[in-house]
């Protein structure tokens with residue numbers, strides 16, 4: 001289980017996260033919801049070690065504390081990251097994009113796992129193309145595949161449906177479901193598309209101005225919570 005306790009973060013003097021407490025259960029999809037600018041990406045960057053939280057914040061996987069651990073060591077602890085806006089490498093090939101991620105693996109394998117290509121056959125076909133020449137939907141698939149090449153136990157995704165057409169969104173959801181059900185993966189999903197959250201998510205937390213204002217199972221995501229904290 002990934003646990004966050006009392007996590008606070010400020011960009012300079014601007015307090016962005018305030019005493020956030022969350023538990024992401026193993027083998028479940030935990031969704032982090034909230035309007036634009038409430039601190040969702042900032043939270044994920046703290047989990048990944050890209051940003052450093054305030055003292056007294058705690059991030060741990062089971063009983064191992066990661067709060068001050070460098071990002072590459074967190075990858076070795078089993079965290080895989082799909083950043084907002086994909087951030088694939090545009091000027092190297094699809095295959096090279098995937099190979100870069102193999103360095104995070106604990107087993108030191110340098111071979112792209114078959115299951116990654118089985119989940120995303122389009123990437124096998126396009127292995128020799130430049131990352132930047134893929135469509136937006138294909139780049140999102142590449143970003144997820146790249147994270148999977150690091151052999152994560154916990155997959156952290158920042159708005160994977162943003163700007164993606166419905167059939168690819170559905171495919172991504174089915175892949176997340178498969179990873180959870182067949183591989184016991186833990187998924188942390190920042191998402192604003194509520195139908196996707198209801199279909200593929202198990203638990204949710206809602207952030208508003210850097211604080212957790214609601215939490216529960218996705219089946220309990222009420223109209224009241226939506227109108228108060230999520231609708232624009």
Ligand SMILES: Nc1ncnc2c1ncn2[C@@H]1O[C@H](COP(=O)(O)OP(=O)(O)OP(=O)(O)O)[C@@H](O)[C@H]1O
Pocket residue numbers: 011016034035036037038039040041042043084
């Ligand atoms: N590098 C930065 N320096 C200063 N402020 C920042 C920085 N990055 C983000 N912020 C601010 O912190 C707040 C939270 O940003 P964050 O990107 O975490 O929001 P978000 O919930 O992910 O939003 P979105 O839904 O638009 O992706 C925003 O007010 C944003 O302007």
Ligand SMILES: [Mg+2]
Pocket residue numbers: 040041042084158
């Ligand atoms: Mg964001």
